[in-house]
Each structure stands twice: as C-alpha cells, then as structure tokens.
Amino acid sequence: MDWSRSETLALAKHNCTQCHGSGLRLVRNGVLAPCNCVLRTIFRICYGRFIKCATQERHLSRISLEPHCGRQRPSTWGRKDEEYMADFCLVTRRALTEPEHQLFRYHFLLGADWKLCTRKLQMDRGNFFHSVYRIEQKLGRAFREVQPYALFPLSDYFHGPSRLGPPSARPEDRKQIPEHLRFPPIGRVA
Numbered sequence: 296m297d298w299s300r301s302e303t304l305a306l307a308k309h310n311c312t313q314c315h316g317s318g319l320r321l322v323r324n325g326v327l328a329p330c331n332c333v334l335r336t337i338f339r340i341c342y343g344r345f346i347k348c349a350t351q352e353r354h355l356s357r358i359s360l361e362p363h364c365g366r367q368r369p370s371t372w373g374r375k376d377e378e379y380m381a382d383f384c385l386v387t388r389r390a391l392t393e394p395e396h397q398l399f400r401y402h403f404l405l406g407a408d409w410k411l412c413t414r415k416l417q418m419d420r421g422n423f424f425h426s427v428y429r430i431e432q433k434l435g436r437a438f439r440e441v442q443p444y445a446l447f448p449l450s451d452y453f454h455g456p457s458r459l460g461p462p463s464a465r466p467e468d469r470k471q472i473p474e475h476l477r478f479p480p481i482g483r484v485a
C-alpha cells in the first residue's frame with residue numbers, strides 16, 4: 296500500500312531524527328516508507344482505544360446499527376467495541392512471532408513493567424526496550440495495512456462504510472430484476 300505525506304505528517308514526531316517530522320523516509324531504490332515514529336504513533340492510538348474498550352463498564356459498550364445494501368436486510372446490529380478488541384488481538388497474534396507475542400502479552404496486556412518482564416523472559420533491559428520498539432512498529436504497520444478492514448484510522452473502523460460487501464457492486468445488482476418480477480409496461484389505456 297502507498298503511504299502519503301499528508302497521512303504521515305500528522306502522525307510523525309516533530310523532533311524525529313530519521314524523518315525530521317515528515318513521517319516518510321527513503322529506503323532502498325528510492326522508495327518512500329513510513330518512518331518508525333509514525334508506526335509507533337499508530338500503535339499507541341490503537342492500543343489506547345483497545346484499553347479504553349477493555350476497561351470500560353460493560354453497559355457502556357454500545358450496540359450500533361450498521362447500514363448496508365444487502366438484498367434482504369438493509370442493516371444489521373453489531374457490537375463495535377467487542378469486534379474491535381477481537382480484531383486487535385487477532386492482528387497482534389498474526390503479526391508477531393511467538394517470543395514477541397509473549398512479551399506483548401506480559402507488558403501490554405497484563406501490564407508487567409520492564410523489571411518483571413526482563414526477569415520472567417530472561418533478557419536484559421536494553422533488549423527489552425528494543426523488542427518493545429520493534430513490536431510497536433510491527434503492529435503499527437499491521438493495524439494500518441491489514442486487509443480488508445484496517446484498524447487504523449479508528450474513525451474509518453468505527454464509522455466507515457458497510458463491512459458486508461462492496462457497496463459499489465450492490466446497486467447494479469438490484470437493478471437487474473428478473474424478467475418475471477418486472478411490472479408490465481403501462482399501456483395507452485392506462
């Protein structure tokens with residue numbers, strides 16, 4: 296997928312030494328890639344939303360009506376917060392290796408600090424923070440690039456177009472009414 300400057304600019308760290316606040320950097324063959332500071336920002340935004348969904352009171356989770364152009368049902372009911380938490384965990388598990396996922400669970404899901412993690416995982420402090428950075432970057436990219444429904448931007452995830460079928464294909468489908476179901480043409484008598 297293509298990353299544009301207009302997208303990365305708002306997410307970049309203004310004092311980043313790699314991208315100098317533009318959010319893009321040159322990689323091999325002159326290709327522009329998102330800077331690690333952008334990927335980490337995306338991760339932190341998605342992670343913050345996950346924490347909010349996971350820690351809110353159960354009754355605050357709202358049921359939302361999701362409109363779509365289905366043939367039989369014009370809309371369905373869904374629990375977006377729960378869907379989001381499930382997608383978050385699924386993407387995380389797919390994107391990370393087993394050791395990375397273990398660290399992710401201890402540190403980000405169970406809230407263990409670096410002292411506890413380094414003791415439990417038999418690693419030193421430097422390696423721990425390197426791993427955390429790498430995990431944040433991997434997940435930031437995964438949350439933005441996962442297909443067909445990216446977790447980021449959150450506004451698209453929570454309020455975006457219907458998830459059930461491409462809306463562009465549906466109206467044409469509906470126009471093709473079978474012959475036997477069409478009204479006969481109105482004659483002159485009418």
Ligand SMILES: [Zn+2]
Binds near residue numbers: 307312313314333
């Ligand atoms: Zn940067």
